[in-house]
Amino acid sequence: MILCADIGGSFIDFAVVSPDGRVAHRQAEPTPIHDIRAFADILTKLCAPWPDVALHIAIAGVENPETGVVHAANIPCLANAPLTSLLQERTQRKVLIANDADCFALAEARFGVARGHKNVFGVILGTGVGGGLVIDGRLVRGLGGVTGEWGHGPFIIPPPATPPGLDLSGVIPSFRCGCGQTGCLDTIAGARALERLHLWAGGSAATSREILTQWESGEPEAGRTMDIYLAYLGSALALVVNTTGATIIPVGGGLGGSAALIAAIDRGVRQKILVQCDAPLVVQAVLGRDAGLLGAACLECESERR
Template structure:
């Protein structure tokens, strides 16, 4: 195969570990995809998850006929710098586990780990919707909610590995009704952005206002079809997204905010949120672009591969 005949093309493997799927790709030095695979995330737990990633890496290496390639992994949660163990992952079987060390041992190579939203931000800043901008904030709005900061094409992790940990900050500028009934986040805190803005968060909010227990995409479909209650749920969700992003603008004032995750497909985000967030930023108006991820679902896995520099 071509991989064997040209071993210097800078191949890197990226793996995006999600709650339901594990995606893997091989990128070459020009950021072109040489191989890609997708498997179901095992239900069994941590050990099965490690074994599934190891098998996926070996399969990708067979696809390109090379072994020992650098591996980057995007995961939920973050890596505690002092121990190398994961924390804050909504796939809770990962918490407290040294995923990087276990993969490095099983695969006999160095492994770089980063939060999935960090991977999205890195990918989009390098050659996606944030390309050409110095200060990129990437967010994931999906089953979980997270953020990542890339400055001058470099991922910012922060002293405590917490940079961009947007999803587990408190919903800002709360109404009295929101303050009276704060949803409990799985992390143990009340009123986290993840509890308000994730797909399950939108569903819970819809149920609180008397609606059916529907997945977020169906609530949006019903809102677009003119159903009043679904429309109200979507409208309030957009207002909360706007407040939450205004907080980011006040702190890091990014050149662009890029959105990934399943809820990034809600087109109202891009038309409505920029109309609302100016009410909350410390300025009369702002012109920050709010854009969907150019690489769509593939942003996380591309960013994971990019945890190792390409030859660009």
């Protein structure tokens, strides 16, 4: 068994996970986001009843495998912290850490809707856009620990110079992204971004959930917004499929709860990829809030594999 913690900006979700994916002794604690000592204390307390059992962590952040430094925007006390070594020392056990979207992808590949697929690209459509890539059951980790971040990188960009006579007034603006770039997919495809897009497209102020409900009932304002949303999201995801060879894309996160949205994304993606594919590619994830813990349980030590 493995001790697993799914750590977000609000809560630390903790459980003991068995190799076949059974979750036991589940408990939650508020995340001390401003005090790294309190942060380590809570994990030490949670682990204490199981001495010498490894702790695997899914975190809303990224650990740089070269430096061991973690960057987690919603947990400021971890800034520049060598978290793995710190927690190994404090909890007196082996600790492995991975991004929560990566753990989500790994969990859906091993235990969820993507079981049996060789190439899995897991997508989080929540407040922002995230993802993780699993090939042959193994998490792929790239430069600086980053993989699967299909929501980032300038995507909606104006031409370097507007050619004379070309009217760009109706072109979607390049919104500034939290990553420092402008025009990332994340600036139109996350929940808050969808709400802003709706306003930009002439819609009334509404939550992402309301926009989806209005769209599903055929309301034209929401329909206009969702046409734009789906066009950009589908294009980006088609590029992901063509690049990674993913044969299934489980979608989780708040927006992933809409079956109609997932079906519409799936239709758009299959129209845009190079290969004709008759079976659904983009599907709803099935593991819900267990995904982070289950994925963390599947983390293996990369150094041991080499």
